Amino acid sequence: MITVEGLTKKYGSTIAVDSLSFTVKPGRVTGFLGPNGSGKSTTMRCMIGLDRVHSGIALFDGKPYQELKKPLHEVGTLLDAGNAHSGRTARNHLRWLAMSNGVSSKRVDEVLELVGLMDVAKKRVGQFSLGMKQRLGLAAVLLGDPKVVILDEPANGLDPEGIRWIREMLKHLASQGRSVLVSSHLLSEMALMADDLIVIGKGRLITECTVPDFVNQYAKKWVVVKSPQLTSLVSLAQEQGMHVSMGSNLAEFHGAEAAMIGELAAKNNVVLHELSTQTGSLEDAFLEVTADAVQYHGHAETQSKGVAS
Amino acid sequence: MIALIxxxxxxxxxxxxxxxxxxxxVILPLAITLLTTVFIDVYSVDDATVSVVLLGSGSLSVLLFGIIGALAITQEYSQGTIRLTLAANPHRIRAYVAKGIVLAILSGGLAAFIILVGNTAGVAILDSRGAVGKLSNGDMGQAYLALIAIGILVSLLGMAIGTLTRNPPSAVTVLVLWPLLFEALIGGLLSVAFSESIFKWLPFQTGLNALRLEDYELDFGRWGSVGYFGLWILTVSMFALVRFKRRDA
Known part of the structure; x- marks a missing residue:
């Protein structure tokens, strides 16, 4: 279990992480979300003592990271797949790490096999693709068979097979009772992988809840209706102040419950072929909740072209 | 600690x-010593020939030990492995000391190897070429020991400079220019204002002087010079250690 209490990190006058508190429960995959520059990576670095904190603490099963005697047995971290000497072989990279925490060479071979890098164990890391480096990073995480796993963007650079593999791997690790904290920008992946979410923006906690609760709370909902008398139903709904958008053979009713639409149709003898509630995705919910916390906004090229023409 | 080392x-x-x-x-001083003993006029050889050549060329090795020390830590920053090092061992002082011990053993061991092979082979070559008289003298042993000590100290200095700069080219530049340029420049400028005696307070000058075969003309004596140089390195190392402990990785 990870407990973060009041973590604050400042760079000069800039507050990168602002009194951040959350918990990561054992047996669950917890997604760590936030826009670029929101402080996710900084938080992870502070949690394991790589960056000095201004105030606050991160506890791993009640102990600060600095008090762990052999940290690789307690906490496995992958903060950047590029953190490996390009001139060293994959096996030697894992061997020095293993040696520092009393992990056997046999375990090094086990994790290389587990991540599928045994065939390239004697190759230099500099010759690896980003995906292979991610796998090597994950091998390093698993070296000490830790109870807590912290990963920063582990799916970066992985092909679809690799993404699926890491998803299954993390779910498997959580199913063994480990606490798994993972940040990712691949929200579709997060929706498939995470049980809980911690969402931050501008270094502050925005929300901490389960994935279904997050989507229910923040994603937009609307009712889709198909009917041979669609025009009359839309007119009736608009008379009652509902916002409706019409398609070719269906209409979307925003800000209304399916039951209300159903009752309205029944009262006015309108035949319905479909009446269903639609909910936005995790991505929709994320964009909605972090709209005010995004530091860097992009603009579609078509917008500027339109202005120019 | 053993696991860390x-x-x-x-x-x-x-x-x-x-x-x-x-x-x-290793190869540089051995090659210079061996080539010298092969080609030197055998009638100009005396009891200090081998050790003077070996100690002179050994001071180049000392500088290379410093560069190894600097690279040992700066590579960790440039390749990002410092984060793994400190995640695997959050006690930063222990991590620093372990690296220092390894560097000290390596540079000390290599210096001893250079002395052993260089001196044995040099003397054997001169002997085979028919050199007459003694080929070793009484001060040789102490000077050789000083070479080992200076080698260890410079490798630790390289590590300290590397810790402060965190960048391989900067660390190597500082390490090389310190004895070759900065001290000569500072000494030259200050000697105008003060006197030639200012040179004895320059750390590298004094440290490398400890490698002279005869130590009677040294201001602090051989081991006093090593000690003075060591004090400087201890100071720089302490400063580096404090920075290493406090800075974000």
Missing amino acids: RSEWLKLRTVRSNITMACFA
Whole structure:
């Protein structure tokens, strides 16, 4: 279990992480979300003592990271797949790490096999693709068979097979009772992988809840209706102040419950072929909740072209 | 601590540039010594010939030990492995000390190897060429020991400078220019204002003077000079250690 209490990190006058508190429960995959520059990576670095904190603490099963005697047995971290000497072989990279925490060479071979890098164990890391480096990073995480796993963007650079593999791997690790904290920008992946979410923006906690609760709370909902008398139903709904958008053979009713639409149709003898509630995705919910916390906004090229023409 | 030292040793020996640098540090003084003993006029040889050549060329190795020390830590920053090092061992002082011990053993060991092979082979070559008289003298042993000590100290200095700069080119530049340029420049300028005696307070000048065969003309004596140089390195190392402990990795 990870407990973060009041973590604050400042760079000069800039507050990168602002009194951040959350918990990561054992047996669950917890997604760590936030826009670029929101402080996710900084938080992870502070949690394991790589960056000095201004105030606050991160506890791993009640102990600060600095008090762990052999940290690789307690906490496995992958903060950047590029953190490996390009001139060293994959096996030697894992061997020095293993040696520092009393992990056997046999375990090094086990994790290389587990991540599928045994065939390239004697190759230099500099010759690896980003995906292979991610796998090597994950091998390093698993070296000490830790109870807590912290990963920063582990799916970066992985092909679809690799993404699926890491998803299954993390779910498997959580199913063994480990606490798994993972940040990712691949929200579709997060929706498939995470049980809980911690969402931050501008270094502050925005929300901490389960994935279904997050989507229910923040994603937009609307009712889709198909009917041979669609025009009359839309007119009736608009008379009652509902916002409706019409398609070719269906209409979307925003800000209304399916039951209300159903009752309205029944009262006015309108035949319905479909009446269903639609909910936005995790991505929709994320964009909605972090709209005010995004530091860097992009603009579609078509917008500027339109202005120019 | 033993596990950490073994881990640091593995780290050091599994990077090709470190091995290359160590090979240069060994081959350079041996080649100079052996070539000198092969080609020197055998009638100009005296009891100090081998040791003077070996100690002179050994001071080049000392500088290379410093570069190995600097690279050992700066590579960790440039390659990002410092984060793994400190995640695997959050006690930063222990991590620093373990690396320092490995560097000290490596540079001390290499210096001893250079002395052993260089002196034995040099004397054997001169002997085979028919050199007459003694080929060793009484001060030789102490000077050789000083070479080992200076080698260890400069490798630790390289590590300290590397810790402060965190950047391989900067660390190597500072380390090389310190004895070759800065001290000569500072000494030259200050000697105008003060006197020639200012040179004895310059750390590298004094430290490398300890490698002279005769120590009677040294201001602090051989081991006093090593001690004075060591004090400077201790100061720089303490400063580096404080920064290493406090800075974000």
